[in-house]
Amino acid sequence: MIPGRFDYHRPASVEDAVALLARLGEEANILAGGHSLIPLMKTRLASPEHLVDLSGIGNLKGISVQGDEVVIGAMTTQFELISSEELGRHVPIIAETSRLIADPQIRYKGTFGGNVANGDPGNDLPALMMCLGATYAVTGPDGSREIAARDFYQGAYFTALEHGEILTAVRIPIPSPDHGYAYEKLKRKVGDYATAAAAVVITMADGKCTSASIGLTNVSETPLWASDAAAMLVGTSLDKASVDAAVAAAEAITEPASDMRGPAEYRTKMAGVMMRRALERARSRAKG
Amino acid sequence: MAKSHIELTINGKKVEALVEPRTLLIHFLREQQNLTGAHIGCDTGHCGACTVEMDDMSVKSCMTFAVQANGANITTIEGMANPDGTLSALQEGFRMMHGLQCGFCTPGMILRAHRLLRENPAPTEDEIRNGIAGNLCRCTGYVNIVKAIQYAAAKINGTPFQEAAE
Ligand SMILES: Cc1cc2nc3c(=O)[nH]c(=O)nc-3n(C[C@H](O)[C@H](O)[C@H](O)COP(=O)(O)OP(=O)(O)OC[C@H]3O[C@@H](n4cnc5c(N)ncnc54)[C@H](O)[C@@H]3O)c2cc1C
Ligand code: FES
Ligand code: FES
Secondary structure, X not given: OOOOOOEEEOOOOHHHHHHHHHHHHHHEEEEOOOOOHHHHHHOOOOOOOEEEEHHHOHHHOOEEEEOOEEEEEOOOEHHHHHXXXXXXXHOHHHHHHHOOOOOHHHHHHOEHHHHHHOOOOOOOHHHHHHHHOOEEEEEEOOEEEEEEHHHHEEEOOEXXXXXXXXXXXXXXXXXXXXXXXXXXXXXXXXXOOOOEEEEEEEEEEOOEEEXXXXXXXXXXXXXXXXXXXXXXXOOOOOOHHHHHHHHHHHHHOOOOOOEOOEOHHHHHHHHHHHHHHXXXXXXXXXXX | OOOEEEEEEEOOEEEEEEEOOOOEHHHHHHHHOOOOOOOOOOOOOOOOOOXXXXXXXXXXXXXXXXXXXXXXXXXXXXXXXXXXXXXXXXXXXXXXXXXXOOOOOHHHXXXXXXXXXXXXXXXXXXXXXXXXXXXXXXXXXXXXXXXXXXXXXXXXXXXXXXXXXX
């Protein structure tokens, strides 16, 4: 399978990349790791006339703590998310989730920014970014702006990014050191997108849940933030009745497609099962 | 559409070439460089038969454009033997432990195992299995591949090789 012809550009700065994208117009696309875009180009589902490769822009890479946030550059690879000691200390659910993406080879090249900007509901990091309350920093011809992850996803492959805008970094509030977390993913085999998956972050005090956030992967056109379900858990001891009610509320907002991963009803139920398992593991990790 | 000029190092040799931007690294290696060791299995990024080493990463060369390898240092199976032509520890391990049958997956397996052992010189069986999760083998059932990698790790570390229990 050979992709269609295109011209290749490798700018050295964000300003140059933005200017190139503005000049080349709608037929230009951004290339990061290429591990979502190249499969589409090989099957000719995408045939951009120009690719603007971001890999030559040094300051798009890296992980740093700034105040009470972790800032991750868009071109940081998924492998780097797993191997960063600092990230593992502050937001360990990011490495836990990244380990479930594809396989080692894909994770060396696949980037964090590509995974969240792609807009494929099958990607694992978007629901996690909604769960964590992340903010996306983007730069375009009209300057820079910030978009909440929870407002970013509008449809399959359809996001709040305007053409010509580049995602440069993601800011993630550092959860309380006492938080419990888990990402649970059901997949048929290594390298498969989720049948359903759930990201859970909670805090507990005196046996009661004091905060909860839940993201769901691949059970709708977009990743989902299950805010009603999470709100139902706050104030409870995560007893069975409360968890049952929250799982039902989360299942109610799913709208999966029936596909080779199973019929829609099954995938909805699996989203509930993943959420329940993630809650159990998050609770066992939470202090308090 | 303009061709791109690329310069890279392949198996220790400097290479310059003109490539169409759409040329995939696997096609560049096999068809322009006559390095046919890396194979095309699935062509979709799943099987790992096309795995090569690129700047301290194992990459699937069917999912990478040759232009993305501009400036990179690449190793393929053709560059894996010792400089004197004898088999490297991994190659010897695959031979001694019968880590291959048809051999189609083997170049990718060896290149992936090479990076795995660089990052984790004494992996557990579990770490080996997770480490080669992106490489499929339709013949061996993986048991002897795991042994081959354990053999190589022991040889490189100078520790005794202990065959895992069946
Ligand atoms: C075999 C296989 C299995 C996989 N399994 C999984 C899985 O289980 N879970 C999962 O989450 N992913 C999976 N992936 C996808 C993988 O994680 C990709 O690496 C990721 O989705 C995209 O990142 P990339 O850097 O490769 O982006 P690219 O493919 O280069 O880009 C993807 C899209 O995002 C746009 N884009 C990229 N970077 C930016 C930016 N900074 N600003 C604006 N737009 C940008 C591009 O224009 C393009 O449209 C799999 C891929 C393969 C090949
Ligand atoms: S041919 Fe590249 S992964 Fe199968
Ligand atoms: S030896 Fe035949 S595919 Fe692995």
